[in-house]
Amino acid sequence: MPYRPFEGQNCSIARTLAIVGERWTLLVLREVLRGRRRFQDIRRETGVAPNILSDRLSTLVEHGLLRRERYGEHPEAFEYRPTPKGADIAPVLWALLRWGDRHAAPDGPPVVVEHRACGHDAAPRMHCSHCGEPLEPADVVVRPGPGAAAAA
Amino acid sequence: MPYRPFEGQNCSIARTLAIVGERWTLLVLREVLRGRRRFQDIRRETGVAPNILSDRLSTLVEHGLLRRERYGEHPEAFEYRPTPKGADIAPVLWALLRWGDRHAAPDGPPVVVEHRACGHDAAPRMHCSHCGEPLEPADVVVRPGPGAAAAA
Numbered sequence: 514m515p516y517r518p519f520e521g522q523n524c525s526i527a528r529t530l531a532i533v534g535e536r537w538t539l540l541v542l543r544e545v546l547r548g549r550r551r552f553q554d555i556r557r558e559t560g561v562a563p564n565i566l567s568d569r570l571s572t573l574v575e576h577g578l579l580r581r582e583r584y585g586e587h588p589e590a591f592e593y594r595p596t597p598k599g600a601d602i603a604p605v606l607w608a609l610l611r612w613g614d615r616h617a618a619p620d621g622p623p624v625v626v627e628h629r630a631c632g633h634d635a636a637p638r639m640h641c642s643h644c645g646e647p648l649e650p651a652d653v654v655v656r657p658g659p660g661a662a663a664a665a
Numbered sequence: 666m667p668y669r670p671f672e673g674q675n676c677s678i679a680r681t682l683a684i685v686g687e688r689w690t691l692l693v694l695r696e697v698l699r700g701r702r703r704f705q706d707i708r709r710e711t712g713v714a715p716n717i718l719s720d721r722l723s724t725l726v727e728h729g730l731l732r733r734e735r736y737g738e739h740p741e742a743f744e745y746r747p748t749p750k751g752a753d754i755a756p757v758l759w760a761l762l763r764w765g766d767r768h769a770a771p772d773g774p775p776v777v778v779e780h781r782a783c784g785h786d787a788a789p790r791m792h793c794s795h796c797g798e799p800l801e802p803a804d805v806v807v808r809p810g811p812g813a814a815a816a817a
Contacts, residue, residue, distance in 0.1 A: 519692070522712070523775045525765025526695055526758055532769065536686065540671070543678055547807060560674070598768050603802035604791045605760040606678055612757060613677025616750050617684065621811030623675045629804055633795035639756045640792040640799070643785035647792070650755035652781055655699065659773030 523660065532576050533602060537561045538569045539609070542595075542602050545579060550592040573599065607637035675812065684728045685754060689713045690721045691761070694747075694754050697731060702744040730754065759789035 519531040533539055537559065544555045556566050570593055573579040578599030582592050607626065614622040628635035639648045671683040685691055689711065696707045708718050722745055725731040730751030734744050759778065766774040780787035791800045 522692075524695075525763075525770050525775060526761045527692060527765075528769035529761040529765035530691060533764075534686075534688065534691070536688075539682060539686070540674075540679060543676075546802065600802045601764055601767065604800075605757065605764060607791055607800075608757040608760040609678045609681040611677075612685075612753055613679075613681035615753065617680035618677050618812050620814070623677060623810055623812040624807050625810040626805050626807055628793040628795060628798070628800065629806060630798065631793060631796035633793070635800055635805055636794035637791040637800050637805075638794045639759055639789040640797070641780040641783060641785070642788035642790045643780060644783035645792075645797065646780070646782065648756075648759075648780065648787055648789050650698065650752045653778045653787055653789075654781060655776050655778055658775055658777040660770050660775040662772070 529605075532572070532578070533605070535569065535572070537565055538573065539602075539606065541566065541569050541573070542578070542599065543606055545593055545595050546600065546603055546606065550594060552591070552593075555593070578602065604637070608639070611637060681757075684724070684730070685757070687721065687724070689717055690725070691754075691758065693718065693721050693725070694730070694751065695758055697745055697747050698752065698755055698758065702746060704743070704745075707745070725751065756789070760791070763789060 519527040519534065522528070533542065540559045541555055541561065544558050549555050549558055552566065552570070556563060559566070561569070570579065570581075574581050574593070577596055579593045580596055582594060584590055584592050610626065626635045626637060627633070640646060641648055671679040671686070674680070685694065692711045693707055693713065696710050701707050701710055704718065704722070707713075708715060711718070713721070722731065726733050726745070729748055731745045732748055734746060736742055736744050762778065778787045778789060779785070792798060793800055
């Protein structure tokens with residue numbers, strides 16, 4: 514289990530990072546969600562060392578974000594496919610992308626996320642699920658939720 | 666500089682992780698964005714070791730996400746305040762929070778993000794900036810952007 518100290522915190526951010534916060538893991542998910550499914554393809558695109566990639570893929574399978582599927586027998590070969598739980602990490606990647614596009618892309622965004630339905634650049638942005646308005650950091654307050662008691 | 670191999674990738678996700686992807690950094694930002702500004706308070710809430718916290722705060726100041734401000738002279742004491750660039754990391758934290766609430770909160774969400782303007786749970790969610798509709802992973806395609814040439 515990675516990031517053991519994070520798991521003890523009664524915080525959904527810490528618990529998410531306990532699973533996807535290790536170095537390279539989010540880049541591995543970036544590749545799988547973009548459709549690269551095979552070990553060598555993921556390795557080439559990310560530049561991650563084979564032993565680390567192997568470890569990260571195992572963790573993601575163990576936690577149910579990826580499924581490991583055999584696609585060849587001689588030699589044995591596997592693909593990694595996102596589960597719905599794994600695909601659900603996309604908003605984390607979009608948020609990282611948006612920050613990087615704003616603050617760490619001196620030549621402009623390397624990629625653009627396009628919304629199929631409307632045909633325009635999506636520039637994914639956080640909105641309030643209730644009223645639908647865009648959310649800025651100053652627009653929210655945080656209060657204890659139903660799972661807060663577990664902290665006691 | 667942390668995460669050196671990530672910086673070479675022409676990818677806004679990788680470049681963001683090069684700055685905020687090190688272990689503990691996002692939890693440190695969580696605390697500062699919730700209003701905890703002093704070293705000992707951040708240390709206590711996160712459980713991070715002092716030498717690591719010191720390193721992470723320095724990195725965040727160096728990259729312009731936090732400002733270091735003196736609040737005492739005898740003894741010398743500092744507060745860490747988010748800059749607009751630092752506050753802009755909030756959507757990353759919201760995305761991590763939402764994933765954790767869905768997939769790693771067996772007792773329910775430990776905290777709820779409330780939208781001041783509408784007074785309801787915001788449950789921050791990604792929408793298309795152009796048409797305003799909610800975005801699911803299957804709703805988008807990625808294509809090269811203006812900064813893509815830098816990859817050549």
